[in-house]
Each structure stands twice: as C-alpha cells, then as structure tokens.
Amino acid sequence: MKITLLLVFVSILISCQKKKGEIDSFALTYPDYFPTPVYDFTNNELTKSRFLLGKKLFFDTQLSNDGTISCNSCHAQVHGFAGHNVALSAGVNGALGNRNSPSIANMIWSPSFMWDGGVNHIEVFSVAPITNPVEMHETMSNVVYKLNQSETYKKEFKAAYGKDVITDQDLLRALTIYMSMIVSCNSKYDQFRQGKINFTADEASGYELFQQKCASCHSEPLFTNYQFVNNGLDSVFSDLGRAKITFNPSDNGKFKIPSLRNVELTYPYMHDGRFWSLDEVLEHYSSGIKNSETLHPSLTNGITLTSTEKQKLISFLKTLTDNQLTGNPLFY
Ligand code: HEC
Ligand code: HEC
Incomplete structure (x- = not known):
C-alpha cells in the first residue's frame, strides 16, 4: 500500500516536468510552477548543433577586439553565470565598466535585459557586450569576418543554420540558444x-x-x-x-x-x-x-x-x- 502511494506520488512529480523543443533528445525542461518563457524559439528552434555552436562562441575570445575576453570571462558557471566575484568586470585592456555582471540564468523568462532594461530582446542582446568599448570592444562585422576565416566554424554554422556564409544574425541566434539552456530550477x-x-x-x-x-x-x-x-x-x-x-x-x-x-x-x-x-x-x-x-x-x-x-x-x-x-x- 505504502509503495503504491509512493509510486503514484513519484509519477505525479515526473509529470510535473514540462518538455519543450525536444530535438536530438535535447530538451528544455523546467517545473510546471514556472511561467511560460518570454522567448518562444519560433524563429530559432532549439537544436543540439545550435547549442554546441553557441557554447563554442560563448567561450571564444575572438569575439573581443584583442582576443582576450569571452562572454565566459564575465559570466562564469561556478558563480551562477554572474561575474567572477569582482564588483566591476574587466573587459579588453583591463577596462572597467560601471556595472556588476549579473547572472544570466533563466534569461528566457526576462522581458528586458541590463540593469536599466536598455535591451528588450535576447536575440539582439549580444551586440551590446561585443561592441561595448569597456567589454569586448569589437564590431559585429569584424567578428563575422574573423569567424568566416575558419572552415570549422563555417561547417558548424552550416550544420546549425544551413547557410554557406556566417552571418551576424546566426551568431546572435546561436548565443541565444546557449543562454536559453541555462535554466536554474534544481535548487x-x-x-x-x-x-x-x-x-x-x-x-x-x-x-x-x-x-x-x-x-x-x-x-x-x-x-x-x-x-x-x-x-x-x-x-x-x-x-x-x-x-x-x-x-x-x-x-x-x-x-x-x-x-x-x-x-x-x-x-x-x-x-x-x-x-x-x-x-x-x-x-x-x-x-x-x-x-x-x-x-x-x-x-x-x-x-x-x-x-x-x-x-x-x-x-x-x-x-x-x-x-x-x-x-x-x-x-x-
Ligand atoms: C521594493 C522592492 C524590493 C524589495 C521589497 C526587496 N528588494 Fe532586493 N532588490 C531590489 C532591487 C531594485 C535590487 C537591485 C538594486 C540595484 O542594484 O540598484 C535588489 C537587489 C537585491 C540583492 C542583490 C542581488 C544581486 O545579484 O546583486 C539582494 C541579495 C536582495 N535584493 C535581497 C533582498 C531581500 C533579502 C529582501 C527582503 C529582506 C529584498 N531584497 C527586498 C528590490 C527589492
Ligand atoms: C567585460 C565583462 C562582460 C563580458 C565580456 C560580457 N558581459 Fe554580459 N554583462 C556584463 C555586465 C556588466 C552586464 C550588465 C550590463 C548593464 O546592465 O549595463 C551584463 C549583462 C548581460 C546580460 C543581461 C542580464 C540581465 O539580467 O539583464 C546578458 C544576457 C549577458 N550579459 C550576456 C552576455 C553574452 C552573451 C556575452 C558575450 C557575447 C557577454 N554577456 C559578455 C558583463 C560582461
């Protein structure tokens, strides 16, 4: 009797987990007491190849002007995807911004980005750190130019987005897919x-x-x-x-x-x-x-x-x- 009750309970718990965008056995899961995400993946379906590409880009210092800074430099997994326990994170040449790097977990639920809400869509967000003089200090066109020099990246972008040439839009979309998987719901x-x-x-x-x-x-x-x-x-x-x-x-x-x-x-x-x-x-x-x-x-x-x-x-x-x-x- 006790065991049956326990089993019923466990199966209720399991059915509480929603699954969305499941592809290549790769799924975004979150508990049913979470609201529906703001980001809806309609034009950027979740796939494993996009996630792996986004992950590579997130760690790639080529996104910065002097090749020293990646997104990961200021959003570290061990710190809950916030800054490396510094008040203000250093960008290229040690330049300091005036704001603390926030956690980027659960971004697909956020209706706005930055401490002042200056960006309202996650798909355009990455332009901000890439071009910010005190963060990565690059231009979108130069990042895309650098990536297009790499046959490996060209192959990976082609597998993810089906185009022969790497575009800034696909770069931003891949970073979005990586961030979208950073869901904190197991505390x-x-x-x-x-x-x-x-x-x-x-x-x-x-x-x-x-x-x-x-x-x-x-x-x-x-x-x-x-x-x-x-x-x-x-x-x-x-x-x-x-x-x-x-x-x-x-x-x-x-x-x-x-x-x-x-x-x-x-x-x-x-x-x-x-x-x-x-x-x-x-x-x-x-x-x-x-x-x-x-x-x-x-x-x-x-x-x-x-x-x-x-x-x-x-x-x-x-x-x-x-x-x-x-x-x-x-x-x-
Ligand atoms: C009236 C709204 C409001 C209430 C009530 C409130 N907070 Fe906050 N909290 C904020 C805002 C806004 C910030 C960010 C402020 C800033 O950085 O300028 C913040 C920031 C924080 C932070 C810093 C988080 C980070 O990552 O930097 C912590 C921790 C925090 N609050 C804890 C609490 C706790 C604990 C309570 C209850 C005792 C509380 N807050 C009540 C609005 C509120
Ligand atoms: C030099 C440090 C630095 C680098 C590099 C950096 N960030 Fe950030 N990030 C920040 C800071 C600081 C903020 C807050 C900015 C503000 O509010 O003005 C932020 C904010 C964010 C936010 C918004 C969080 C929220 O809750 O509103 C996202 C998303 C984000 N960064 C993603 C990225 C991605 C993706 C990259 C790489 C393309 C990146 N960051 C590179 C420091 C950095």
Whole structure:
C-alpha cells in the first residue's frame, strides 16, 4: 500500500516536468510552477548543433577586439553565470565598466535585459557586450569576418543554420540558444516546492520572512517580478539607471530587480557590486535605506529585521543555490 502511494506520488512529480523543443533528445525542461518563457524559439528552434555552436562562441575570445575576453570571462558557471566575484568586470585592456555582471540564468523568462532594461530582446542582446568599448570592444562585422576565416566554424554554422556564409544574425541566434539552456530550477528550494525534501526549521522560517518582506519584488519562482525599482541605495545617483533609457526623472535610480537564484554565489551584489555579503545586503534593507523622490514607497522606513531573522533569511536564500546547474557538464 505504502509503495503504491509512493509510486503514484513519484509519477505525479515526473509529470510535473514540462518538455519543450525536444530535438536530438535535447530538451528544455523546467517545473510546471514556472511561467511560460518570454522567448518562444519560433524563429530559432532549439537544436543540439545550435547549442554546441553557441557554447563554442560563448567561450571564444575572438569575439573581443584583442582576443582576450569571452562572454565566459564575465559570466562564469561556478558563480551562477554572474561575474567572477569582482564588483566591476574587466573587459579588453583591463577596462572597467560601471556595472556588476549579473547572472544570466533563466534569461528566457526576462522581458528586458541590463540593469536599466536598455535591451528588450535576447536575440539582439549580444551586440551590446561585443561592441561595448569597456567589454569586448569589437564590431559585429569584424567578428563575422574573423569567424568566416575558419572552415570549422563555417561547417558548424552550416550544420546549425544551413547557410554557406556566417552571418551576424546566426551568431546572435546561436548565443541565444546557449543562454536559453541555462535554466536554474534544481535548487533545494525547487526540491522543496516539488515535495522531495523538507526545509530545516531555520530555512522554513526564513522562507516565511522572505514571503512577507521580500517577495513583493523578488517574486517566486524566478525571484524577481522584472520591475524597475529604487531600493534605497543612494539619495544622489551617479548612475541614473532606468532613467538613462526613458529620460524620465521619475525613473532616476531605478534598476531591474535581480533574480535571487544562486545569490549565495553571485556576490558582490547590486548594480555596482557594492556589497560583498548577504549580511551587508540585509543591513542595507534594515538600516541603510537612503531616502529620495524615487525610493519605492514600501521601503521608506526600511525593512525591520532582528539579527536572528537575518540569519534565518540567509538560510533560506542559500536554498536557492543550484549545484546541479553550476556543476552541469553541458555548459563547460
Ligand atoms: C567585460 C565583462 C562582460 C563580458 C565580456 C560580457 N558581459 Fe554580459 N554583462 C556584463 C555586465 C556588466 C552586464 C550588465 C550590463 C548593464 O546592465 O549595463 C551584463 C549583462 C548581460 C546580460 C543581461 C542580464 C540581465 O539580467 O539583464 C546578458 C544576457 C549577458 N550579459 C550576456 C552576455 C553574452 C552573451 C556575452 C558575450 C557575447 C557577454 N554577456 C559578455 C558583463 C560582461
Ligand atoms: C521594493 C522592492 C524590493 C524589495 C521589497 C526587496 N528588494 Fe532586493 N532588490 C531590489 C532591487 C531594485 C535590487 C537591485 C538594486 C540595484 O542594484 O540598484 C535588489 C537587489 C537585491 C540583492 C542583490 C542581488 C544581486 O545579484 O546583486 C539582494 C541579495 C536582495 N535584493 C535581497 C533582498 C531581500 C533579502 C529582501 C527582503 C529582506 C529584498 N531584497 C527586498 C528590490 C527589492
């Protein structure tokens, strides 16, 4: 009797996993409590050859002007696909940008990209880092020219996209396919959501605190609602954030709410990497909120947290670490 019940339970769990775009036994899977992705693959179907090509490009330093920087230089699997634990990542010639490299897991659910939402489609996204003078400092036409010199790349592009000549559009599409597979959905939190494990007492009360105090912005299951918000880091803005794109002063100091999946690994935190630990982040929310005209109204008086509550919240945040993703050989 017990065994039958267990089997029924297990088969329900298995049927919770959606499969999409399955080709060459290669599939994008995510739990059924995830929403439908924003990116729909209609013009760029998921195939193994496209994924492998995208992966090669992601690690290829030819995408940068001096051949030293790849996408992987600033988005590392072991750090949850965020920067290498530096506040600001160095691009070509050691040039520093002014923003922290965010995690690029679960990008197919994101309706906008960059801390200020300056890019709205993942298929055009890679033009930004490739051409940014403080990142890869290249031109699209020169990257495509370099790739077309390689018979191996020409073969791989032909297998993936069916053309004799490599185009910038296919380069961008292949990078999109690689990124689209970077799905974080196997953390302890997910195991808990799927009824496979229990939380410890601290994790469980941390989860409750999180739902009360943080989830209005860092909403489950992706741990962001993708809005642009001023969370009180500054009262004078050296980086205008969202207002850089909208030119609307009511957006001054607003930044895209980051996902907290793998947050244990993605330090330092915030758009400029100013905080090095989760303790500092919670200190900010409880006693460091800076007032300004665009501060989110829910933060006017900060978020009250005792020191035990902070520890419990951190225990919960650590359940968002997805070792299956950070150790998955598919990506290296
Ligand atoms: C020199 C470091 C650096 C390199 C190289 C780099 N990135 Fe980034 N990446 C960043 C930074 C910094 C941001 C945030 C930029 C901003 O908001 O202004 C970012 C943002 C992103 C985002 C948006 C994330 C989000 O949540 O909005 C994606 C996607 C991304 N990068 C993919 C790539 C790809 C693909 C490549 C290679 C073609 C690449 N990056 C190369 C540093 C880098
Ligand atoms: C009113 C919306 C809002 C609330 C409530 C909120 N946050 Fe945030 N959070 C943000 C925004 C916006 C950012 C990015 C700010 C920036 O970099 O300029 C952020 C950034 C973070 C980061 C940094 C993540 C990274 O990768 O850099 C952490 C960690 C974080 N929040 C945790 C929490 C916790 C824990 C709570 C509850 C105690 C909370 N937040 C409540 C909006 C919010």
